[in-house]
Amino acid sequence: SQQGEEDPQALSIQEGENATMNCSYKTSINNLQWYRQNSGRGLVHLILIRSNEREKHSGRLRVTLDTSKKSSSLLITASRAADTASYFCATDAGGATNKLIFGTGTLLAVQP
Amino acid sequence: GAGVSQSPSNKVTEKGKDVELRCDPISGHTALYWYRQSLGQGLEFLIYFQGNSAPDKSGLPSDRFSAERTGGSVSTLTIQRTQQEDSAVYLCASSLTGLLGTQYFGPGTRLTVL
Numbered sequence: 001s002q003q004g005e006e007d008p009q010a011l012s013i014q015e016g017e018n019a020t021m022n023c024s025y026k027t028s029i030n031n032l033q034w035y036r037q038n039s040g041r042g043l044v045h046l047i048l049i050r051s052n053e054r055e056k057h058s059g060r061l062r063v064t065l066d067t068s069k070k071s072s073s074l075l076i077t078a079s080r081a082a083d084t085a086s087y088f089c090a091t092d093a094g095g096a097t098n099k100l101i102f103g104t105g106t107l108l109a110v111q112p
Numbered sequence: 113g114a115g116v117s118q119s120p121s122n123k124v125t126e127k128g129k130d131v132e133l134r135c136d137p138i139s140g141h142t143a144l145y146w147y148r149q150s151l152g153q154g155l156e157f158l159i160y161f162q163g164n165s166a167p168d169k170s171g172l173p174s175d176r177f178s179a180e181r182t183g184g185s186v187s188t189l190t191i192q193r194t195q196q197e198d199s200a201v202y203l204c205a206s207s208l209t210g211l212l213g214t215q216y217f218g219p220g221t222r223l224t225v226l
Contacts, residue, residue: 102155
């Protein structure tokens with residue numbers, strides 16, 4: 001399977017703390033994206049980082065990418081209860097279709 | 113603006129019946145994708161449309177699955193003779209061009225096959 005892996009599988013923190021999730025993938029990529037999913041339904045796009053970028057910020061989110069290690073991390077700072085969700089990394093498969101290959105996901109619980 | 117919409121939001125069917133799932137992409141998006149999310153398999157790609165053509169059907173799990181897209185807009189995913197293992201959330205996504213762009217997902221259709 002080409003599916004990437006994320007760790008931890010589950011993470012529980014207190015409101016205000018930072019949360020870090022890691023993603024590893026298997027093939028070379030053009031870009032890597034992070035998505036959030038609430039209640040097992042639609043995926044919300046958070047951030048996209050291209051293969052020639054090493055770090056990107058968006059609000060309370062910070063993403064890093066290490067293509068030599070085929071890994072990425074998502075940092076959520078000053079977490080809120082509303083951040084409780086599953087977080088997935090997704091890599092494009094390259095080629096002409098840009099289909100996404102998803103990681104296994106991290107379930108984040110932020111306790112108020 | 114309007115996002116990707118899918119219907120129905122939930123579908124319960126009996127084994128052996130056919131089902132149709134609908135996706136309305138964001139207006140103007142030429143690329144459309146179907147994914148499936150199930151407990152055992154995670155999120156997996158099914159099919160990709162560019163306009164009305166499907167250059168990548170590699171994720172369709174069997175010949176019971178088919179999809180079409182008309183007018184470069186609405187897409188329908190059809191599952192014939194449903195099986196219990198088809199139970200999953202079916203997600204549709206669209207992208208402006210399909211070239212290294214962000215994919216925007218709909219809320220999904222939860223399919224339960226009894």
